[in-house]
Amino acid sequence: MSLDQTEVIVLGTVSSVVLLFCVLLPCIAALVMLLRRKDRQPPGNRDAGPDWSIPTLDLHTGKRSLFHTWVPSVKIAALLAASFLIVSLRTLPWAFAALLLSALSVQLSGMSWARPLKRLAALTGFLSMLVVILPLTGPVRAGDTVLLLPWLSSWPLSLAGLLLALTIVCKAAAVALLMEPMLATASLARTLQGFADLGLPASLSQMILLCHRYIFVFQEEMQRMERSMRVRGFVARTNVATLRTMASGFGMLFIRSFERTERVYEAMLSRGYQGSFPGEVRQKITSWDLVKGTLFIMIALLLLAGDRLLPLLRF
Template sequence: MEPRAEAIRYPLFALLLWGGGAVLAVCLAAAVFRALKARRERLRQFQDDAAPRDWSEPAIDASAHLDSPFHRWDPRVKIVSLLFFIFCVASLARLSTGAAAIGLGLAAARTARIPWSRSFRRLGAMAGFLLMLLIVTPLTAPIHPGDPVVVFEHLEFLPINLRGFFPAGLVCVKAIAIALLMEPLVGTSPLANTMEALAQIGAPRKVGEMILLAHRYVFVFRHEAQRMATSMEVRGFRKRTDMETLRATGNFIGMLLVRSFDRTQRVYEAMLSRGYGETTRSHVAFTARKIDWVKGAFWIAAGVALLVVDHFRGA
């Protein structure tokens, strides 16, 4: 079967028109976003210039001090039921159920009272990967008979298979729904409590300890790396596409590693001198009340319901 036979043909100027429109829309959105961000920055400087923040990325549990149904939830039940729901969402195969999952994710993020900027930052981190999928998949998906194909004049070698938007869009919808649930999952308890809950569920205690330690020292080393980068800049170093930049970056990483390995030894000795490894103590006691189980049952039921609708509707 000749795949181009049923292709919808458009003249080249249509592409220019659409492409131009899309670029314009993206630029507009970016401009609005930047303006909002600049305004917020000004407001923040105005409000708390007495408390300068020394790291740019907030900790995983930066919002753990707030209060919400998610914060009050027994972390053991929360982890199990939300993870179950997340895997259900990842298994969906329809855009409609995926959209319903996004709705639940938005509701959860709202209920958890975590600032929207945190959730938007998560969505922004995925944007590159998802946009790449959305652009590349329609251009490269194999063309089957009956697929809606769009071809632009003079660009016959680049047929756009509209069917490709479906798998890519499905990934976007599911990824967004799950990203919205991450803040309610890990941002609503102090990280130490989340790890303690993981250990009580059955994960090796060492795993939680290592995550806590690594999370703590990410900020320490980030601070250190920023100081090193500043001092390189002061001495006139600018990143370029050349061998000198690679050499400087290689040495930079080497220095960061030397300092961190030295520091690791001191950290470990300090831990030992404070009695690390002698007893496995659990510093929080969780109690699962009725309401905790109800919340858990809600998310598990929601996950199963999405899967059932996804699987059987219209089949």
């Protein structure tokens, strides 16, 4: 980076520590969650390896909230439109306001924060990489501001790059949080029916429904095969024998999956399947559903208008 014709701000020790803490906060939060999750495991299961279980999408369908009583088609359309508007934001304060809006939506949905925080933890690696790389690699133009840390004077940080990275982090976290009220507040069948009402092909919705159902079945099959391999003395190592054994196990799993798929399809045909599933009773779209959808989109539009007309921190 060239520091000619730029404003250089030399941070003190305390300010540098605070800045680094804010940059590394996503990594720290993910590490704390992993440690807490490990401590909550029963003593006998701590050596069993990580839990690769697949989360159930419609885990919080039995509750009552503004999102649970919302017709899925209107809810999906409104939240997707709001997500696209949030992605269009350019400045950090309005992106942070969108993040607060998404957090408020999760809170109003009445669901536990465990799943949303896990979703954010899954994004931590990529987002932390952006927060570290963009301030170091962002181009410095005339009139830009550069931050210098006392112990990293040879690595100036671009303030514009830092603001851009934090804006991306806020927008990504806001959209990720909005996915929870959209997908977890109705049964998967109703959610897919909502997508179908918006134009999703029926064959694709059936594929998603079957995949979500039988991916858990194949997961249990894989766990049974893993237990049987351990009973026979198999211990995973980094050698060719382990790779051969794992390849054979995955091959058997694919064969069993294919055979089970054929049996399931034949059972469906014997029960009168003709290309469509009997759907649930559809909810009628009420004026309150449209009011909620319009209000949510208007709030997102206000954020976008404020971002364009009142840019507080433009990079």
